[in-house]
Amino acid sequence: MVNLKDRFGAFINGQHRCPTGFVGRLVADKMVRQHQPEHGWAISELALQPTDEVLEIGFGGGRAIELMVEQVTQGHIYGIDLSPTMVRSAGRRNAQAVYEGRVILQQGNVSALPFADQQFDKILSIHSLYFWSDIPQAMQDLCRILKPGGKLFLVLATTWINADGEKIVDPLQATLEEQIIPGMLEHGFSIAYLAHGPDNRQFNNVAVVGVR
Numbered sequence: 667m668v669n670l671k672d673r674f675g676a677f678i679n680g681q682h683r684c685p686t687g688f689v690g691r692l693v694a695d696k697m698v699r700q701h702q703p704e705h706g707w708a709i710s711e712l713a714l715q716p717t718d719e720v721l722e723i724g725f726g727g728g729r730a731i732e733l734m735v736e737q738v739t740q741g742h743i744y745g746i747d748l749s750p751t752m753v754r755s756a757g758r759r760n761a762q763a764v765y766e767g768r769v770i771l772q773q774g775n776v777s778a779l780p781f782a783d784q785q786f787d788k789i790l791s792i793h794s795l796y797f798w799s800d801i802p803q804a805m806q807d808l809c810r811i812l813k814p815g816g817k818l819f820l821v822l823a824t825t826w827i828n829a830d831g832e833k834i835v836d837p838l839q840a841t842l843e844e845q846i847i848p849g850m851l852e853h854g855f856s857i858a859y860l861a862h863g864p865d866n867r868q869f870n871n872v873a874v875v876g877v878r
């Protein structure tokens with residue numbers, strides 16, 4: 667029998683994978699507040715230029731897009747997210763830039779990216795990679811849509827610090843180091859590595875970094 671706690675946990679996990687409806691909007695607002703260090707880290711590491719063409723995958727409430735709009739004043743910021751609720755939420759947050767055509771948001775899946783070869787200078791994603799069904803395939807496709815010299819920066823947490831201060835490393839960390847990053851070098855990236863980022867709450871953040 668599934669107990670209430672497990673059911674609630676599954677519901678919240680579902681709300682992070684694809685936030686929907688009223689609860690989805692609350693989850694988006696919570697993520698905007700909670701993920702500030704990760705948003706700041708990713709954006710500073712991308713060294714955005716005014717003319718950059720940028721893509722964010724899994725933008726949630728759209729706070730990172732709102733910050734990037736201040737720097738990308740002549741290029742465009744595209745966003746794709748599985749959840750129609752997040753497309754509406756991020757659209758409201760960035761209404762002026764959407765109206766001006768500087769931000770283009772759409773519902774979609776990283777497994778079917780509707781973008782041209784070599785379209786982007788920078789691609790980022792924050793706390794979304796856990797939910798992707800085929801990470802190696804996504805890396806290949808992300809390389810396809812990056813310009814030569816373009817940069818990929820995918821933030822995620824792989825380590826949890828428990829109440830005793832012990833670090834519990836998720837097996838995903840080894841998968842990234844042993845399979846995903848070597849695979850990126852075979853599939854078109856000239857540089858690929860795992861960067862260590864800021865801790866936030868009880869999590870250690872890392873980023874999968876690639877340069878085409």
Ligand SMILES: C[S@@+](CC[C@H](N)C(=O)[O-])C[C@H]1O[C@@H](n2cnc3c(N)ncnc32)[C@H](O)[C@@H]1O
Nearest residue numbers: 683684697724725726748749775776792794797
């Ligand atoms: C935990 S939220 C993070 C949101 C935001 N990046 C932030 O840091 O606040 C994960 C986001 O990834 C999106 N997502 C999950 N799977 C996806 C997929 N396969 N393709 C595109 N977006 C996806 C979800 O809809 C959700 O908005």
